[in-house]
Amino acid sequence: MAHKDTAAVPVKGSKLMVIGGASLVGSATVDEMLARGAEQVVIFDNLSFGGQPNIAHLLDNPRVKIVQGDILKLHQLLAATEGLDGIVHLAAYMTLNFDRDPWGGIDVNIRGLQNVLEACRANRVKKVIFASSNAVYGYGPGVKGDLVEDTPFHAAGAPPAAILYGASKIIGEQLCRDAHRKHGQDYIVLRYSTVYGERQHYRAANALYIVETHDAIKRGQRPKVIGDGSETKHFVYVGDLARANCMALEAPTTDVAVNTSGPAPVTTLELVTLVAELSGRPDLTPELVEPDPTKVRLTSGGAFEIVHTAAKAAIGWEPKVDMREGLRRLLAWRDAEAMRNAAE
Template sequence: MSGKNPALPIKDHRFLIVGGASLVGSTTADEFLRRGAKEVVLLDNFSFGSKDAIKHLEGNPRVRVVQGDVMRLHELLKAFEGVDGVLHLAAMMTISMDRDPWAGLDVNIRGAQNVIEAARTNGVKKLVFASSNAVYGYGPGVAGDLVESTPFNSVGAPPAAILYGASKIVGEQLCRDAYRRYGLDYVVLRYSTVYGERQHYRAANALYIIETHDRIKAGERPRVIGDGSESKHFVYVGDVARANAAAFEAKATDVQVNVSGPAPTTTLELVQMVCEATGSDLKPEHVEPPAGKVRLTSGGAFKIDHTAAGKAIGWKPEVDMREGIRRLIEWRDETGA
C-alpha cells in the first residue's frame, strides 16, 4: 500500500486531464466541474483533440487550457505543478496505430511513462489511467465474459489492434511499477468502446454508429457487416466520465477494472437502433467486410463484465445503448456535426 488515503474528492481539488480536448476529456471536465472541482486543466496538443469539443468551456474561470504534448516531458512537468489528480487519456487508437505504428507506440508507451514521471515529480496524489478492453485482444479466442483476469489474445487479429492492446498493457504495468517504486496511487479503467455526444471518426467500433447515421442522412441503406450477429460492447461517454470521477474519489488503488455499458449489442441491433433514433424506415443491407479496413472482431458473443468496478470504485453504467444512441443522434442533428 502507498501508506496514505488514496481517496481524492473532486470537490475543492485541482485536476489535470491529459488529452482533455477529446470526447471523454471534455465530458469528464463537465463532470468534475459539476462535482465542485477547484480547477480543471485541459492539456492537449490538438493533433487529435478538437477545440470545438471544449468550446462550451471557454470563459469558465475554473478551466484552464494548456497546449502540451506527452512526448515533451518538460511541458508535462510544468503543467502538473500544483495539481492534485491526473487523468491520462491521450493515446493513439487502433486506426492511428494502423497508419503509423511507430508513432503510436511512442505516444502510448513513452507518453505514459512521461505522464507518470511528471506526476511523481510533482507529488500528484492520484493518477487515473485510461486503458481499454483491447488488453484482452481480438480474434477467435475472445468470447464469453471478459473479466480483469482474462488473458490477452492475439491470434487472428489485425496487427494494429494487437499493437494498440499491447501498448495499453504496457501502460498499465508502468502504473503498477510506479506504485511499487514510489507509492503513486493509481486506478486503471479499461474502457469498452466509448460513444456519445462530440463523437469523432477515429474509433474503429464507434465509427460504425456514425457511419450508419451518415448513410441514413444521405438516404442510403445502412450496412450490416455479415449476418449482423457479431457482438460489440459500448459504454456511453457520460457513464465513463462518472467512472473517472469515481476512480479518484474511491479508496481504491493499484487496481484495474472494466468500464462497460449495461449489455453488449449485435451489429444488426446497433443499426436498427440508429434507424429507430432517426425515424428511418430504410432496410439495412448485409455486406461483406470492406477490404483493407481495420475491423475489431471477436470469436463470438462476448460481454465485458463491470462487476469489479462496482466493488472497487462504486460505479455501474446508467445509460443503455438505445438511450445513448438517441442522445448522440440528437446532438449530431442539432449541431450539424
C-alpha cells in the first residue's frame, strides 16, 4: 500500500466527475459528493440504461453538470475531464449484460477504462477511483471461506458471462496499476460486493433476489429460492459505497485494491425470508425451486465472507448499514415509487 501527500483529493471544494453517474451507485455518489461540499460534480453517462430518473433531482443544481457521453469515444472524455481533480469510474457492463453482448462488455469494461486513464493522464487528473468487484475472486466450488485481497480467481463450473465479467475487472485493475507505474497516476480500486438500495434496478444478477421477491410478494405469491437456499451472498448498501468512493478520493493512499462489502453475508433463504418479513407477509414462506438452465446464475461453492478490514486500514472505511436496515430502506423506496407511479 502506497501513501503520498498528493494522493489525497478532498471532496470539499474540488471538481469531480462520476462516470456512470446516472446509475444506482453513481447517483448516490453524486449526492454524497454534494453533501461533502464539492465545488462541481460532472455526471458523465451515456444514459443507455435509463438512468434519467436517478438524477432528475439534480437537473437544476448549479453545482452539477450532466454530460451525455460515451467512454469509447476518447475525444469526449478528453473534453469532459479538463480541469478535474478526481474521477470515480463506475461505467461497466455487468454479468447479465455480458451474457447478452460479450464483445460489447469487453469494449466498455477494458477499452473504456483505458480511455478514461488516458484522458486522466492528458488532463492531469489527480486521482481515479475504479469500481471493481468481488467477481475478481471468480465463481464456483473454489469460492468459499474468507475472501481477502490476495484470494485467487476461480473459474471452474461458472457461466462464461460471469467469468468474462470477473476477468474484465481483473484487467481493469491491472490497467490502473500500469498507469500508476508508467505515469504516476494515483488510483484506488474498490472491489464492490453486490450493491442494493434505493433506485435499485433489475440488471444485477444477485440483487434480483431482492426485487423479484418483493414483486412476487406484492402479487400475493410465495417467493422462489433457487436450490436449497444455502448459497451465500454478500451485499453492500449503496449509501455505504457512496461514502467509500468519497473516502477513497480523500485518503492519502494510492496504488491499492480493497474489498468494500456489507457487514455480513447472508444465505439466499435468509435473504428472501427477510424480504417477506419486511414486506409484511411472513406467511408467504419461500418455495424452493430447481435452477433454470437457460438463465445466468452466479453460484458459489459454499459459505464465504468478503472481508473488508483492508479498506479500514487503507481509507478509513467500514460499512454502517446492515442488511435488515438497508432492505427496509429499499422496500420503502420501492413502495413509495409504486404509489407515485399509480397516482400519475
